[in-house]
Amino acid sequence: MSEKLVLIDGHSILNRAFFGIPDLTNSEGLHTNAVYGFLNILFKILEEEQPNYLTVAFDVSQPTFRHKMYAEYKGTRKPMAEELREQVPLMKEMLKAMGVTIVEKGGYEADDILGTIAKRSEAEGLEVSVVSGDRDLLQLATDHIKIRIPKTKRTGTEIEDYNTKEVLDKYHVTPIEFIDVKALMGDTSDNIPGVPGIGEKTATALIAQYGSIENCYAHVDEIKPPRASKNLKENYELAQMSKTLATIEIHADIDYDLQSARLEQIKDLYTEEAYLLCKRLEFKNMLGRFEVDAPKNQAEEHFKLVTEKKEAEKIFAKIKGIECAFQIIPMEEKKDANMDAGGQMNLFAAPQTNEFLGMAVCFGEKDTYFFKAGEELTSSVLSDLLTHSEAAGYMTLDLKPQLGLLHMIEQRENGCLNQKNIFDNVIAAYLLNPLKNEYPYEDIAKDYCSLMIPSRVDLLGKSGYDLAMDEKPEGFLKTVCFMAYTAFSSKKAMMEELKATGMEQLYETIEMPLVFTLADMEHTGIAIDAANLKEYGEKLAVRIKELETRIYQEAGEEFNINSPKQLGVILFEKLEMPYGKKTKTGYSTAADVLDKLAPEYPIVADILEYRQLTKLKSTYADGLANYIKEDGRIHTSFNQTITVTGRLSSTEPNLQNIPMRIELGRLIRKAFLPAKGCVFMDADYSQIELRVLAHMSGDEKLIEAYREAQDIHRITASQVFHIPFDEVTDLQRRNAKAVNFGIVYGISSFGLSQDLSISKKEAAEYIERYFETYPKIKTFLDGLVEDAKKNGYVTTMFGRRRPVPELSSSNFMQRSFGERVAMNAPIQGTAADIIKIAMIRVHDRLLEEHLKSRLIITVHDELLIETAEDEIDRVKEILTEGMQQAADLKVALAIDLHTGKNWYEAK
DNA sequence: ACGATCACG
């Protein structure tokens, strides 16, 4: 069998990948989508073809001969998008790292290089595949040269293949004739002028009949229709030039050594260099290909396993007076002491004494230990050893879940390990770059120590830690040791970076203390009346059943109402309702679309109610019940490193989106109860974001407005529309309120017009009047966008940063998004900073005064305290003062405070 | 795994 060569049109495939794959950016801000897409196509082709040779051709950036000819004819090509341009050198670097032969030569386009190499190689008896996104290359197709055109589809990449036969079938001309077709019809994207008035149809017909442009002219008077004949006669030179432009050079003067392009096996591409580059570009799922080749890290040689208590004590004694990193992996599910795997009682099982599987400790380049929890050296013993080790300072990755295991919940101190001397590298990494979704240890090691270390997935695969401990003890040990090693090694650089970016204070006085506050809140949890929840769910079920029956009747058939796809077909095809919007996948059935149809079609109103009720039942009534623990309470997780603005988020379950706006949903809050002898005390900031805006912009009129009126939206309306306060209509107030919201979101006339159902022009007028009334707000917001453009980030009052990479995008939509983000982030972020300060103060105060009351929930601008009945007055003072004095603004930080015997009443 | 939808601030 003959040998195989794969030739790739570098720029063309890069280009295709760039437009086919949504924007990807690594944490350095490098755009990487094109490189990523290119590699995917490359690997797919290689795996399919298993070629013996591989070569990639690139254009050189200077204008080429063919290009120049056309440039004289009509301007120049459109410049390449910046996000793509920066990926060209990156792509070449990647290919070089993989040892792939790259051919490029000034004066030639990639087409010419591909054509020349393809023809030469064919002559030498090879099977050639040319991979390109460009149909121009079809002229090269023969029985031994296959043109492969990848298409990015939703289902993945599909490749169209063309040999002579496929070209004939699809275009009704031979590959050589294809040149002439192209020359006649022209191609704007390829800068081929073509003959005016001749399109694809005529060109194909002419060439199919006459075989070439030259022969067309030989018979030009026979040609029909006469219009085509006339056009041809008048544009002879243009046709000639087009043909030259369309013809790919196959005798280019290039040096190409086939043997140096040899590829023994695909695995040869997975070099260490390429691995490192993939890591840098953060192509995580690409790394799987490199399995065996992950380079070893020096530190790994010094990881030691310790199981003896005596030895452990000796090692912990060494930590005194120096810094030490520790890392515990909590058990994913607490194993019940007396149950066996099947959940049966097992009276003979040893009692479960270990709360965690082991602890890694690192206090030097050559001192990383893994202490495996066992019978004598229990997790509790390990905790004590650590907390009494008298280190000068500690570091760890993701402290919060470890605090309980170290017996530090609700205790401000435990031995010498106290909250003042712990550094959490993940929290620091989040502050330094809040854009990432996760902060795995290998990223921290890479970003702050330039260390390349194997990731958890490299070492353990995708299995959970618990399983890994049993199945891959080696990998488990290494993972935890690498985490401690990373925490130890990166602290210094991270601390310096925090100082350099002005976030040291934010880190030390807000984020770190908050870790302890949140741990306490999660630990306390909130009580739920399961019976109440169940009853509520049953009530919903009855009504849902009714609605279901009616909807099926009205539709004339049964279908899945929860499927937007099926619902779309029923409403817009079967029942022929006018559809408003469309989504990528079909008709939109979103609430705002259905709202407009509801008055006319009873079925739509029923569907809306059905949606509402099933949402309440599945997410809240049934959903929350699954999270009730043995203590009758729900313990949510407050995540501190998720949002880009500095807010917290809540998961498993999310207690920050419990229904409120609609009465029926709001009733769920009656199932949230205070402990016996307690009431709920709930306080929320009144328009904190608008107040922050007033302060940060320094706009006197808005500040003044806050000093005198309770109803800020009404006074805004009065000032913007120049009417007396008492004469503001409800509509005017509603409009003013929408504008106030819009301002905080980074206003756009389109967004406001959508919200108020008015024209874009009217919305623009509102905004203009608003800015006339409060001129400093406009100056402030414009300044934020300017800052963001200049620095690449914006900051909150307390120094929190939000990078805004979208502002440098060449895409209008992305850039506009960047502008809105630049306006919103400092406001939303400052509000988040403020409530965090309040939380810490309130929480700490409750502990200092040894009160029984506990802070248990936060919802962005709201705090909920489970308050002992005999402490109500004092807690009210603490909460009020804690929230109002959290920041010193030019306007007061007003709060609304309520108490009640459940969350419904307290809010 | 991802999009559509909808709950909250």
Added chain:
DNA sequence: ACGTACGTGATCGTT
């Protein structure tokens, strides 16, 4: 001409 308000998470259906 482009085509959107800012920030989240859970559930469901579809791929």
